[in-house]
Amino acid sequence: MIGLRPSASAFRQAYSGCTGRVRVPVSASGPASGRFLAARVQVSAPFSTVSLAYDLHEPAKPVADKQTSPIIFMHGLFGSKKNNRTISKVLARDLRRHVYAVDLRNHGDSPHDHRHDYPAMAADVADFIRQHGLKEPTLIGHSMPAHSNHPPKTRGAKTAMALALHEPDLVANLIAVDNAPVDARLGSDFGWYIQGMKKIDEAGVTRQAEADEILAPYESSVAIRQFLLGNLHRPSAASKTQQFRVPLPILARALDHLGDFPFKSPAEVRFAKPALFVRGTQSKYVPDEVIPLIGQFFPMFELVDVDAGHWVISEKPEAFREAVIRFLEPKE
Structure with a gap:
């Protein structure tokens, strides 16, 4: 293998207990030698993985x-x-x-x-x-x-x-x-999208056409609006309203980095x-x-x-x- 890479523990340590801009010390050898430099994170403990669908x-x-x-x-x-x-x-x-x-x-x-x-x-x-x-x-x-x-x-x-x-x-x-x-x-597009998507969640829409009308001032492209609205779902079989399945607050915080x-x-x-x-x-x-x-x-x-x-x-x-x-x- 050419070069060195940071260990899994270095990935976790880089973010553990940190808020703001993190810079991992770089040396010629050791677990941080891959120069993993992170930008604006907000975590309080080492991260764990999730099981992907x-x-x-x-x-x-x-x-x-x-x-x-x-x-x-x-x-x-x-x-x-x-x-x-x-x-x-x-x-x-x-x-x-x-x-x-x-x-x-x-x-x-x-x-x-x-x-x-x-x-x-x-x-x-x-x-x-x-x-x-x-x-x-x-x-x-x-x-x-x-x-x-x-x-x-x-x-x-x-x-x-x-x-x-x-x-x-x-x-x-x-x-x-x-x-x-x-x-x-x-750019600012995705933060703008999230604002529009939050408006949709707050409105309690029952049809995608209603959601599209709310999102239109935030994005003129029909194709992109359809892409974003593809994340709408009904949380349960009994639910009439549609909501976004993606966690908007989490993604909003992640945009900076x-x-x-x-x-x-x-x-x-x-x-x-x-x-x-x-x-x-x-x-x-x-x-x-x-x-x-x-x-x-x-x-x-x-x-x-x-x-x-x-x-x-x-x-x-x-x-x-x-x-x-x-x-x-x-x-x-």
């Missing part, structure tokens, strides 16, 4: 059992396993591999927890791999769509990259969709296994100037450009499918 997409004629070389698909903020259902089924069919589409913590059917950051999400996925006995999985991560003027704030891709760098022995390879291992300047990437020094932590970065050429989230940094963190990376915006998978599903298949098919 998932959908398993099984191929008709698998090349191996469901534990061997599966794909783990991760969504971003306000997403869920259902967002990746179609492409997961396609990849399961074409690659004849099992695909696990997971709900990350505080999303979908997975448990809620007061902590929501990349180390915690990566640790959840690592535990998922161990709990299910998965061998040499492929990680695929993408973010939720964001307003065209601002970058997305939380990314399945950053969770995947953080896990690959922290525990490379657990992972066979990585696919990051329109994202890079860098800190991002955050979800733009940061937890690893800062590629000289000290690398993922020396194959990695594919799929970039939308009409998107601004993987500019040419960050490509050298990608190569430092992921020295065996490949870059594929797709003529699309940030919504690479939904805009150009066939181009994305072809890129993934070329990357994952056995090389002669």
Whole structure:
């Protein structure tokens, strides 16, 4: 393995009993040598992992059992396993591999927890791999769509990259969709969305059309509003009102630090296994100037450009499918 990585205890110690900006001491050796620098967290005790909900997409004629070389698909903020259902089924069919589409913590059917950051999400996925006995999985991560003027704030891709760098022995390879291992300047869109979503919860809506009317002043894009409203549900069979299944207060507190990437020094932590970065050429989230940094963190990376915006998978599903298949098919 190239470079050093922080231990699981270092991840926990970095946040234990801290409020505000945390800087982990960096040395040439020792548990904090991966330069894990966190941004604005609010926790009072070491974090624990949660058991992730998932959908398993099984191929008709698998090349191996469901534990061997599966794909783990991760969504971003306000997403869920259902967002990746179609492409997961396609990849399961074409690659004849099992695909696990997971709900990350505080999303979908997975448990809620007061902590929501990349180390915690990566640790959840690592535990998922161990709990299910998965061998040499492929990680695929993408973010939720964001307003065209601002970058997305939380990314399945950053969770995947953080896990690959922290525990490379657990992972066979990585696919990051329109994202890079860098800190991002955050816009205000998601805080604005949460305000609108809180208004919906307070209104006690019974129909999605009512919720959409409340959310419209907060977001003009119908597609993004539909995406956000996909988180509405009826808490019980007897309930007439709809509420958001995501814990809005927890996610609101997490927004300040979800733009940061937890690893800062590629000289000290690398993922020396194959990695594919799929970039939308009409998107601004993987500019040419960050490509050298990608190569430092992921020295065996490949870059594929797709003529699309940030919504690479939904805009150009066939181009994305072809890129993934070329990357994952056995090389002669």
